[in-house]
Amino acid sequence: MSPTPLTLARAGLPVVDLRPDPADAPGPLVFATVSGAHLYGFPSRDSDVDLRGVHVLPAEALVGLREPEETRTRMWERDGVELDLVTHDLRTFVRLMLRPNGYVLEQLLSPLVVHTSALHTELAALVPGVLTRHHAHHYRGFAGTQWRLYGRTGELKPLLYTFRALLTGIHLMRSGEVLAHLPALLDEVDAPAYLPGLIEAKAEAEHAAATEADGQTVTRDIEALHRVLDEAQERSRLPETATAFDALHDLVVRARLTP
Template sequence: MSYEVPDLSAVVAEQSHDLLFATVSGAHLYGFPSRDSDVDLRGVHVLPLTEVVGLRRGPETKERMWVRDGVEIDLVTHDVEKFCRLLTRPNGYVLEQLLSPLVVHTTDGHRKLADLAAGCLTSRHGHHYRGFAVTQWRLFERTGEIKPLLYTFRALLTGVHLLRTGEVVAHLPTLLDKLDGPDYLAALIEAKVLGEHRSLAGVPERPAPERLEADVAHWHEELQNARTASDLPEHPPAFEAVHEFVVATRVS
């Protein structure tokens, strides 16, 4: 399922702080948007020195949700310092946002930071993806909706692939091909197109609960095995380089 990045240059131009980058995240990045999915824009803004060194501190995080041309847009940006702090921790969200192929706005700084991303990958990212999968599975058990079920498998497969290869892939259909994931997920992706909160109970050829539980347990085990066997370091070797990037970006 392909997705064409909309022209959101006007949205970028409206921001009160310069943006280092803005990319599309969420269901569109993961490969299973619904017809009524909003567009999750994520990125980095740069606070000027006057909003960092004085008494009036600028916003570390800016959030806004609105409807533009009939499309609901959810925009969240972090200041470059906060984003880079998260990048040097085992945080898969910011990695995926930084490396998202769905680019709305980019700069030389974005490309430089993306080049540093490989040095921020660690074996501890396995904890991030395990935690996200557990949270989404519990949500699926409460709601029975397809969305958290797909999020569960997306997190597990992204984590396994990252720990095995050092490559960040957030697109579930691609991961299914690379890792030979459960065959029924492709049909569930198609079913979710009809509605953001569609129930699994409404899918005629849905997998049995026992099959789902067994498959989730299997991929949790694969994630743990991948972490144990991973060649990725425990801590990010690019920490100092990212620190220098933040300083250079701020003073420039």
């Protein structure tokens, strides 16, 4: 399936062919999607393109003596655009899905698709069965990491990542939906009114300084969103444990053994 140019262009992606060469993967490519700032809704003019996906290693790669290439990273340039592709073997990716790891779910469900397959569709359909209340810990932890980075650099990028992680976590706890796009989240969760201005400022440069952000105000708002996330987790109707383990196991076995 080819990517939809209009969808990709609206996300601020460059008008180049973003599809990876399937021959470069260590096994059949299940999917490749755009992640990072383009997915989150605040790319800069000089942002590179982060591609994430899944490949399926042949069975013999896992039963022999050689170490399998369960994760592959590749970087290249096409028409002046830097692309970064990271793919995991299906089993590795599914194990990450079964942890409270929102990052891989965002990759799997990204609407910015550059390569897909029937297996991609099957995998995405099982996401509701891996969502739990404990995914709040992932977003809380990621927000904390980015907040500390903002404290060291004063850049807009980690500040927006902090807000995005907290709002995604709150929305997930309340609705059971994984939504990574910050502008869309602003329509779903109460958030500071100055965030659209910060998103606009970030568009000018990948490492722009957060000169328009008042330190005390931002600190107060981040602390408030942490409290909202705590409350949303307590009230969430998401289960304590994942329910899709058996279905995911069967999918991995079938994908591995089907020629």
